[in-house]
Amino acid sequence: MNAKQAAAHKAVQYIKDGMIVGLGTGSTAYWAIQYLGERVKQGMQITAVATSDQTERLALQCGIKISDMDAVDHIDIDIDGADEIDHRLNLIKGGGGALLREKIVAAGSKTFIVIADESKMVKILGQFPLPVEIIPFGWQHTSRRLALLGCQTAMRQKEAGPFKTDNGNYILDCRFGSISDPAVLQQQINSIPGVVENGLFVKMASAVVVGYSDGTVKEFS
Ligand code: 5RP
Helix, strand or coil: CCHHHHHHHHHHCCCCCCCEEEECCCHHHHHHHHHHHHHHHCCCCCEEEECCHHHHHHHHHCCCCECCHHHCCCEEEEEECCCEECCCCCEECCCCCCHHHHHHHHHCEEEEEEEEEHHHECCCCCCCCEEEEECCCCHHHHHHHHHCCCCEEEECEECCEECCCCCCCEEEEEECCCCCCHHHHHHHHHCCCCEEEECEECCCCCEEEEECCCCCEEEEC
16 A cells, blocks of 8 residues: 555545545545445445546546535535645645635535645645636736735646636646745735635644555644
8 A cells, every 4th residue: 555545545434424525636535535435335325525527537436426515514524635734734735726626625524634645744835836726817917916926827737728627717836935824825815806716725624644655644633
């Protein structure tokens, strides 16, 4: 079992029969969905909500039925990956472009468990370019306003053109280098017209399960 598998395997043990479960997006969440699928095949009854179209397709392949977010009034547990995690359990997310739905699902969850390999743990957030989801209309204006906050922005690309999120928006990857106050920065970013949401998840994680290359895990909360 590699580091991502070990973290995912441990986190899935927190899922109990009858729970409403948020399913994250990315290569670590992939393993959580696989392990949960095995338990569902063994008879576990759960309701699941997906944070992306990609995760929905994967979950269905694993035999996990997906409910609409609005068909549930809360989520018991959400399991998702992260791109960076600091010692206060603040996160950068959105490397896979699913940050908006990921944040809505995490915010609606009683327990939000982050799974990651050890490479994601950092002293200070910001080496990983912060993904910001923006409306296509006037995106260059939005980009210039974001740059005034002290970052270099880059339009995320896919094949011939801009990457489009599941919500039909663009992503600007914003290179800050280091983010000294994530709580302030997330408010500054979200107050710019054209910004839909940013990938800073501040004080949202209930626990982080970190996997190591020898297959062991450590939990932080
Ligand atoms: C997707 C995300 C992912 O959780 C994040 O990018 C981590 O992905 P991985 O587990 O593949 O490293 O935020 O939008």
